Amino acid sequence: MKIVKLPITLLFALIFGLSFLFSCTENEETVIQETEETEETPVTLNNEINEFVWAGLNEVYLWQQDVPDLADDKFTTFNDYYTFLNGYNTPESLFNDLLYQIDVVDRFSYIVDDYVALENSFQGTSNSNGLDFQLVRLSGSDDIFGYIRYVANNSDAASKDINRGEFFLTVDDQQLTVNNYIDLLFGSNNTYTLGMANITNNSIALNGKTVELTKTEFTENPILINKVIETSGVKIGYLMYNGFVANFDTELNNAIADLKSQSINELVLDLRYNPGGSVRSAINLSSMITGQFANEVFSTEVWNNRYQEYFETNDPEYLINRFTSELSNGTTINSLNLNKVYILTTDGSASASELVINCLRPYIDVIQIGTATTGKYTASITLYDSPNYGRDDANPNHTYAMQPLVLKSANKNGDTDYYEGLTPDYTITYETGSGIAEGENLLNLGTLGDENEVFLAKAISLITGATSKFTDTKSKAGIAIKSIADTKDFTPLGKGMYKNLEQPFK
Structure with a gap:
C-alpha cells in the first residue's frame, strides 16, 4: 500500500478557502487513500473517528516528526493501519497516545466530543453561573475548598449574595474532595447550593450561609x-x-x-x-x-x-x-x-x-x-472530521473535534x-x-x-x-495551600488561544 498525500497547494486551497475559527493552530489533512491489492483478509475499521484523529495529527501536529506512530511511512497496508487504529477503544485514548510527551512537553492539546460547545467558548459563551473560583486544599488534607476570585457582571452569581474573597466547603451538602469536585461543580447539575465557610487559625468550617446558583448559557464580557x-x-x-x-x-x-x-x-x-x-x-x-x-x-x-x-x-x-x-x-x-x-x-x-x-x-x-x-x-487550531478539516461538510455521524x-x-x-x-x-x-x-x-x-x-x-x-x-x-499572615484547579480549566477552550483566518492562501 502507498500513502497518497494531497498536494500541499491544493490542500491549502481547500482549507484556507474556508472562513472558520482557528484556536491558535491551523489545519490540514493527510489521509491514506489508495491501497495495493492483497490477498489477505481485509481488516474492518471499528471507529471512523479514530481515523480522523490519526490523519489530522499526522498532517499538522507541531511535533509530528517526533512521534514514531505519526510517521508518514508508519503503515504499509490498510490492514496495518486499521489494526493499529482498532487497538484503541476510544478516540480520546488514541489522541492522548499520539501526543508528544503528554503533560511534559505537550500539556495543552485536547479533543472534544461536542464542537458546538467549543465554538461557543470561543465567543465567550459557556454553561455558567458567572462564578469564577479557585479550588485548593489545606496542607495535609484531601478535603478541598473553593475561594471566589470574581463574579462576572450580569450573571446569575451577580444577583446572589456571594462575593470575591468568600470560601465554600460543600456542594449540595457534600464535602468537596479531590475525588468528587468535578462531578459536583462541573457535572450535569446546572443548579447547586454552595455551603459557605470561614477560615480561622488555619482551619476551615461551615458558617451556616448557603448560596444557590444556576448555570445557563452565559456570555461573559471579559x-x-x-x-x-x-x-x-x-x-x-x-x-x-x-x-x-x-x-x-x-x-x-x-x-x-x-x-x-x-x-x-x-x-x-x-x-x-x-x-x-x-x-x-x-x-x-x-x-x-x-x-x-x-x-x-x-x-x-x-x-x-x-x-x-x-x-x-x-x-x-x-x-x-x-x-x-x-x-x-x-x-x-x-x-x-x-x-x-x-x-x-x-x-x-x-x-x-x-x-x-x-x-x-x-x-x-x-x-x-x-x-x-x-x-x-x-x-492550536480546530480540526473537524471533514475532507479538509474545516467546519463545512463535517461528518454528521459525530461532533468530535481536535484542538492540537x-x-x-x-x-x-x-x-x-x-x-x-x-x-x-x-x-x-x-x-x-x-x-x-x-x-x-x-x-x-x-x-x-x-x-x-x-x-x-x-x-x-x-x-x-x-x-x-x-x-x-x-x-496579614496567610495560610499554606495547594492549588487543585480553577473554573477556567473546565471551559472547552481552557487555557488556549485561537485565531481567525482573514485571508485564504493564493
Whole structure:
C-alpha cells in the first residue's frame, strides 16, 4: 500500500478557502487513500473517528516528526493501519497516545466530543453561573475548598449574595474532595447550593450561609473593570481583562477610548485570571496600548517541519503577525501610545496573555507584577472530521473535534519556549506559618480595582514612588495551600488561544 498525500497547494486551497475559527493552530489533512491489492483478509475499521484523529495529527501536529506512530511511512497496508487504529477503544485514548510527551512537553492539546460547545467558548459563551473560583486544599488534607476570585457582571452569581474573597466547603451538602469536585461543580447539575465557610487559625468550617446558583448559557464580557485612579497627581488607567474574546474587541476598543479621553498617564493591565483566547485580540490590545508600532512585527510562528518549509518557501509573510491600526471590521484602533505598561499576572495568566507580555517587551517597558505565568507559548487550531478539516461538510455521524498544538509563537527577538512561564519583575508574596508563599493571600484578597488591593497597590507604588502598607508581605499572615484547579480549566477552550483566518492562501 502507498500513502497518497494531497498536494500541499491544493490542500491549502481547500482549507484556507474556508472562513472558520482557528484556536491558535491551523489545519490540514493527510489521509491514506489508495491501497495495493492483497490477498489477505481485509481488516474492518471499528471507529471512523479514530481515523480522523490519526490523519489530522499526522498532517499538522507541531511535533509530528517526533512521534514514531505519526510517521508518514508508519503503515504499509490498510490492514496495518486499521489494526493499529482498532487497538484503541476510544478516540480520546488514541489522541492522548499520539501526543508528544503528554503533560511534559505537550500539556495543552485536547479533543472534544461536542464542537458546538467549543465554538461557543470561543465567543465567550459557556454553561455558567458567572462564578469564577479557585479550588485548593489545606496542607495535609484531601478535603478541598473553593475561594471566589470574581463574579462576572450580569450573571446569575451577580444577583446572589456571594462575593470575591468568600470560601465554600460543600456542594449540595457534600464535602468537596479531590475525588468528587468535578462531578459536583462541573457535572450535569446546572443548579447547586454552595455551603459557605470561614477560615480561622488555619482551619476551615461551615458558617451556616448557603448560596444557590444556576448555570445557563452565559456570555461573559471579559472587561470586568475599567476605571481611572487619580493618586499623587497621576492618572492611572486600570483595566481588568479576563479573556481575549474577539466578539468583544469593539468593547475593548471603547474601553481604551474611555481611558484615553481621561488623559491617563499610566496603565495597569490586570491579566491575573486571563487564560488566553484570540490571537487577533491580543494583537489589537497590544496595538491599543502602544499605537506607534503599526505594521511592525508583533510575533512570528514556527510550525512542524512540513508546514514550516512550505510557508518559508511559498508565503513567509504568513508566519508573521504584525501590530495593527484597525480592528478586523475596519474600525480605527484607539491607541494610548504608551512606552510602559504594568501587567498583573498569576499562574492563571496563559496563552494570549503571555503573548501580549512577550511580544510587547522588545518595544516598550513591560513591568510584570505578581507570579510567574502558565508557560503556554504554543497555539492550536480546530480540526473537524471533514475532507479538509474545516467546519463545512463535517461528518454528521459525530461532533468530535481536535484542538492540537500546531505552532509556537516567538516575539520580534525570537524569544519563545518559556515553558516555566514568564517571570515577574516584582513577585507578590505573603507570610504563612511555614514560610513565605507567592501569589494571592486568600485571607487578604481585597477588592478588585481598589487601590489598596495588594497587586494593584504594588503597581501604584511603583508608578508614584510612594510606599503602601498593603504591599508589605507581613501586612496579614496567610495560610499554606495547594492549588487543585480553577473554573477556567473546565471551559472547552481552557487555557488556549485561537485565531481567525482573514485571508485564504493564493
